[in-house]
Amino acid sequence: MNIKTPKKLIEVALPLDAINTAAAREKSIRHGHPSTLHLWWARRPLAAARAVIFAQMVNDPGYQQGSGFRYGVNKEKAAIERERLFKIIEDLVQWENTNNEEVLARARAEIRRSWRETCELNKGHPQAAELFDPERLPASHDPFAGGGAIPLEAQRLGLESYASDLNPVAVTINKAMIEIPPKFAGRPPVGPIPSDQKQQELHQDWSATRGLAEDIRRYGAWMRAEAAKRIGHLYPKVRITEEMAAERPDLKELVDRELTVIAWLWTRTIKCANPACGETMPLLSSFVLSSKEGAEAYLVPSVQRQGQLNLDVSRTFPTELGDPAKGFKRGMSGIFECAHCKTVTTRNYTAEQSLEVGLGSMPTALVCEGKNGRIYLPARYSNGVQAIPDVDLAGLDIKLAENPRDVWCRNFGLLTPSQLFTPRQLYALVTFSSLVDEAIAKCRGDARDAGVPGDESGLEAGGSGANAYAEAVGVYLALAVGKFADNASSLCSWHSGAAHQKIRATFGRQALPMTWDYAEGNPLSDSTGNFFRQIELIQTVCEKSLGNASAEGIAIQADAQSQAISSGKVISTDPPYYDNIGYADLSDYFYVWLRRSLRPVFPALYATLAAPKGEELIAAPYRHGGKEQAEAFFLEGMTRAMHNLAEQAHPAFPVTIYYAFKQSETKGDAGTSSTGWETFLEAVIKAGFGLTGTWPIRTELGNRMVGAGTNALASSIVLVCRKRASDAPTVSRREFIRELNSVLPEALDEMTRGGVNSPVAPVDLSQAIIGPGMAIFSQYAAVLEADGAPMRVKTALQLINRFLGEDDFDHDTQFCLHWFEQQGWAIGKFGEADVLARAKGTSVGGLQVSGVVESSKGQVRLLRWAELPKDWSPETDIRTPEWEALHQMIRALNQDGEFAAGALLARMPARAESIRALAYRLYTLCERKGWAEDARAYNELVAAWSGIEQASADAGIVGSQPQLDI
Template sequence: MTNTKEHKIYSPKKLIEVALPLDDINAAAAREKSIRHGHPSTLHLWWARRPLAAARAVIFAQMVNDPGYQQDGGFKYGVNKKEAEIKREKLFQIIRDLVKWENTNNEEVLNRARAAIKESWQETCYLNRKHPQAAELFNPEKLPAFHDPFAGGGAIPLEAQRLGLESYASDLNPVAVMINKAMIEIPPKFAGQAPVGPIPESDKTSNKKATKDMLEDWSGAQGLAEDVRRYGHWMREEAFKRIGHLYPKVKITDEMIAERPDLKPYAGEELTVIAWLWARTVKSPNPAFSHVDVPLASSFVLSRKKSKEAYILPEVKEDHLNFTVRIGTPPEHLKKGTKAARGANFTCILSGTPIEGKYIKSEGKSGRMSAKLMAVVAEGKNGRVYLPPVQEMEDLALKTVPDWKPETKLAPDKRALWTPPYGLETFGDLFTSRQLVTLTTFADLVNEARLKVIRDMHASGMGNDTLGIDDGGIGATAYGDAIAVYLAFALDRSANTLCTIARWTADREQTVTVFSRQAIPMSWDYPEVNPFSNAAGAYTVSIAGVIKGIPGIGEIPGVVNQADAATQVISSNKVISTDPPYYDNIGYADLADFFYVWLRKSLKPIYPRLFSTLAVPKAEELVAIPYRHENKEKAESFFLDGMTQAVHNMSEKGHPAFPVSIYYAFKQSETKEGSTSSTGWETFLEAVIRAGFSIDGTWPMRTEMANRMIGSGTNALASSVVLVCRKREIEAESISRREFQRELRDQMPDALEAMIGGETGVTPIAPVDLAQAAIGPGMAIYSKYAAVLNQDGSKMSVHDALILINRAITDYLNPDSGNFDADTLFCDDWFSQYGWGEGQFGVADTLARAKGTSVEGVRDAGVIEAGGGKVRLLKWGEYPQDWDPKSDTRTPIWEACHQMIRVLNQQGESAAGNLLAQMPERGEPIRQLAYHLYTLCERKKWAEEARAYNELIGSWHAIVTASLEVGHRDEQIGMEF
């Protein structure tokens, strides 16, 4: 679009381009990881989903105008700085409320956010009312729509919809497309639909009140979710009629009790089996035992729970092996099973002969790997009951023959898919015969349930249409299709557990799913879960998880399509926020085939175009996986070229009044020692700039709670960074390196003050996050120009720009650049050289004179110990507890800062607030010093020292709030909230 003066688009700076209450967002994102009930992650697994809290906050901040903007841009405040600060704090408070999990569907909180978005939009529309395309682009009565072109797990488009935007999502991966349909497209179509399914008999016989009687209405997706429950129950009952005999109960006999007196309470009872525990076997490599199948068991421990310990005892008699179960603490040698070392290295339990990985792979490839039942886990009155294997049960499982199995091959990606070398080459090979029969039965029942839904809809008078959901239907047939989608999702949830790659955990006495990590590893022993029990993997348990994950979205529509991000046209004039795949972190398509084979069998009649291929499309997937591109270099080139095209597509098509937000996923290997200057990071920034964007913000988002203030190296940094991007002006000019440095000096202080709360009253960004966040305003300067030219005329690289930006951050935080007192300047230099250690008096005397003070004066201030020709700084724990800043005649900022740390650590935020209230004029210098000292400690790898400064900043908002409550609001300088 041309950008002449008369066609100029006025785009106020958005909040996300200026400042965010980042700690509040990150704390909520970290807390969200432990939440399952009501979280979309229970609907269907997807890898590396963004936290809902982060997505919600980012989109809101991307939509609302910063109160301190100027119409012509620039990082300055509006005319009334004080008013801007008050308004900005109101927006921050909306974000703080928005990100709380308990407010996810709180209409009062959401309506405040929607109102703020609408107000900003109408203001933007007013500014552009004379634009030639105002009717098309700036309709004040209708918010622009939203699009995520790499929708993945659907968190981002879901939160856009929750904030009141018509939401569009697209992805190349059919599994991701289905997840997004289930999250944002299907629920609004049937909002308010009352359930039509028959109430399960179990509800009636147990005297439960029908769910309908417990609700005033079926608003939102409540009726949809209830029908998923009802038809899921019907499927379970039908499946049990057909294959229930494959999962027999186990009877506790007198013979068993004679061996195990602990079983006496169950005498004569038939217990429901939770799981059968198997070990893979190969023929012994020892010629004397080559006819014997020997187990490859990683452990013989069944339960490690206190007072409930149990283990498998292998009994060898000549060339025969039996397993029995014992209660109590297992002998040490049984804890590692038959494993000899890491990887595929075992020992023949009969002969002691080593079994090497090469031999196991050969046996697996030749089809000679089998399995042997080691134990049975049953449901007891007060927990698990562990029983020895029953021969009839083993025979039943081994003699079961499936009618169908997935023949799709696992990709040759040795980094994430580890089973092919052992002969498990197709997805069907990952399941036992009994599991294949079970999953196929449920897959067939999905379509039978769909037809039943349609008949029940007709019987209830809901119409007689035949238009399916894939063709835009919203009647009986489409509703049957919709219910089938969620029933198929429950099947996928079960498959994640009903698989020989799942494993038994003795610590929790339960099954761990296949995708407890972003890979399909090789397993040696595994639980075969009973799908008709009440344990993980059982179909009713999977249905319950799906129901919990169905979003309670209202009637705002959502549209989901399969599309390539590099060529899609959906983004036209839409707000864009997206989380693209990063390099080779995750091979989404290769992993998604695990679920695709079952979704295709269940849903192909409903979505024939989406499931037209035998496997998930892989050739166009933007990940740098070497096996697809001959080598690592070609894979990287493919990724960069494709990502540049995709990002360029966004820059060309996105709504011109809004920035685009792009999540960048950091890898552990890139974030050593807190560095933000890494090859991957720089390359990604280069690709974004090359695609036509300028970068206005970089906000670190973290999802880990433990030790978040600072960790050991890699764990200290954020798990992802949100890039805030604007389309670069067509007529952008080039500038010199010197001009770039001058702009950094002029503009970075304002930007940093906005981030750390210096002048704006913003909840400060924690020091551990500042280096990444501050890249944003620095890159905004660098990337708005066509080029920054070095003295020799060459273009400055992103790498060199980052060095200069980081230097500007250091200069800003350096006490020498501020108005710090001489004593503090001495302490800072001394700390930099000696930390808390001792140094020579002569050196201290020279340094003190250079700083305009004396060793005696600094000692009298109470911050150093000097004597015997030695000098050392006092640690915060050594400072006096009865210190009174009002009566102290010599109080360097160094002393005030460390007294604040002492009180915070010993007495908490409230007491620290009381102390700050006694010296409000020192608040801002204390905070700036804490930032500086954190940066210094991080650089020197002093983790424990850094933690103290970071915790002070992390608690600053609460400390200032506590100080204001004391009654000193008017005395606070630069800290108003």
């Protein structure tokens, strides 16, 4: 007896505009966002995860009619129901509704209603008791849990949530996100109230995770106070003297005051390559300390007698010293000019000195906290630092991964975690790490004194009493130390921007960089890079974003290729993106510190000296002996992992898989392709999945645009997959193309017109159309080429991409399309234009009459939209190709706005569809060519299309659709 699986909403329709708007907006939200719990790379927005899981769980209203609402007699009713579900999603994705119980309750009720419907359909099935219990929702699982966004949102929607990952840092983050909060919800804090906080200032509502969050703050405050006793002497203040004020009149009002130093600024040094000089040369890459208007500050170098280099601080910078933003840097990383003799090093010399001799360092400036902002002082004003004790480097002296792309600092001699920190930073981090252990012991005693119920088992053993609670608090304190480490290495630089002057974190990007000037913060201050700020961020996340789980959560270390956790669960996951990020290599930076504090809590999780790397599913050439071997490793491993999901996932639900489509290449007429994307799709289909949809979800900021030769998309692609039938047939290439020609026109029309979804933007169309195209390809056991060989995914993608590029426009427009592809807006030869025009059934003279080209003196060029006449009349124009109509629409939109464009469209309603189709076609062409500005014009027209249509009385005549050649 077959399982009856109603189509889910995500297999038919999504309110993409609402999801994309919320996901893009979320990128700028920090206060209370789970991403501030601890750094992890390439997290999915919560809004997208929440919407995808909801739509994955909820039945589409048209499923009763079989193949979707289009074929049913209740099309209108289904559309109304679908709009109701859209409204739930639109409310659900808003950041303000993250903890809105009324909104969440509506979503959970809808999920349960769909589940009961599905159970009713399958109540006679032999596995009904096992798989279709109407009183219990299936659990969810993310086998590549990473930063935990998907497991957290599944839990928020009422599903018991399982998160697994190979990486211990990711598992720890997920434990803090989904496992610990519900276990200790509703408990009052046990820690003593800090002396600087009055009892009446505390709220007494300890529901959800408020008590846990308060204890994180209390024991974090205790750690800061204890650290001040132990290492406070290493961070001396600066007393302003009369002598300083004589040099710096702006300090006169501060004489005899002690200023807290919030950052010590340093530069690395090497010996000059010039044998006649041999001085220690600073590798300063900028002299700018502050570019804030009215509060500028610069380092001003001067060489004194005996080769001494002075660095003073001034409000102005001498023009004869050149550009202050360049410092002594004279080229790519590692090329500097000697301050003493002006010799310029080579990068190789700097690297050799770094590796063979080692880099030195010298102080450059102090940043102090003033009454009205930052005060910059020369380093010589420092009171000096007492001798810093040696630290136990156990676990900190492992080798950083030999990853040439993501671990840049190795090129210049920083080879171990311990070498990434100054002696003072190492001592501070070791101190805070040991204080985590002490805070756990203190919390354990306080919890026992408070009578916390439960056994004495630890957290890893599933305990819930005083011991487990203390270890749970310790997990968040250890994560705070990890976050502090991100702001406390010699890879941190000083941000001198006009808006903010602060310490830049180590991971400004997905790599361990090399910095030549670095900033060492004061962990005990109240300013940039301090330790307690990390405690406050984690407390806020715990209180505001992790407190409303309606189900349990479990986080486990497991290899996705062999795990059995997925059995009978709803799967939504975000796998590694081919070779985009070296997660394990980068996470070692945090692993070594978390291990120091959490190995007693999670001995199995932190048993190894470094994060596991051998089985990590990324295509890393340096690990596997080359690019081809790395691709084979990724394909084989990802196929096993996907097969695991296909076999284990709950049969009533599709599997949703995110893929960030970023590493694209442009290859002529083949369209946009990507080795990572093709290899990943190959793995998914080889694993036994068939695709039932692909959705471009906006997960990057909306201001990104295409660059030359690249495809800088603003989206991740969500693949919607179901297990392919075991008896799936094979078809020929001819049959496959015939089916594409039958299905893709309707799919393209629905995507560009809006249909049951919001219209897909041109920037996302080439990815969205993959869904219906690959749904056809992946339903078959194989599509056979003429020689009998199975068609590759790459070939299928090329055929689908070609579909977007062969539209049937009028002859003049066909000429313009091909000329534009060859020449752009540049001038070309009349003879070449004449030959092309004849081939397209037109003439250069006719094109001049159309008003789309200019021709003189043996030369021809296309007219830009800004050159077209503003008084153009479509009613009286005797020859109006779609090219002219489109560019007149762009002119009207750019010069006079949507209303004017709509009024123009109302005068030529029959051209609406061809104009819109041509805009999509030209966007695709410009994207492939890397013509960003031109692509923007076409994208903006389509983005404004709804508003234009509202201003137009008549529009929407369906135009012709493209066909593929067999």
